[in-house]
Amino acid sequence: MYDKNNIFATILRGEAECKKVYEDKNVLAFYDLHPSAPIHVLVVPKGEYKSFDDFASNSQNVADFFKAVQKIATKLELIKSGYRIVTNHGDDAGQIVPHFHVHILGGKKLDKLA
Ligand code: 5GP
DSSP: OOOOSSSSHHHTTTSSSSOOOEEOSSSEEEEOOOOOOSSSEEESSSOOOSSHHHTTHHHHHHHHHHHHHHHHHHHHHHHHEEEEEEEEOOOHTTTOOOSOOOOEEEEEEEOOOO
């Protein structure tokens, strides 16, 4: 079940602060509080989705969301230098916040995944 009190839900309701990068009717993007790269932005859909698994069941969601991710990467001037997009689903991936989100990481040469 979706936890309405998770930190991203409170940010979306305007009850907690964030350093906003982009907003439209479907998504909010803001800087990560504990960045793992010089540029570390979180992109969060406005609906109540616990993780990628329930979010991805609606293909229109996915199309609109990833179009916004591309727009945000452009706004952050990461297209030429490159960037990584990551989402964590569940325990094994180490998902901390139970509201689906994508991390955009860039601004340096990132470590290899393995
Ligand atoms: P994940 O759930 O994918 O593991 O990552 C959650 C991310 O949210 C972490 O990178 C963490 O630093 C970030 N985070 C946790 N709480 C806050 C917060 O209150 N504000 C912001 N801007 N980021 C947060």
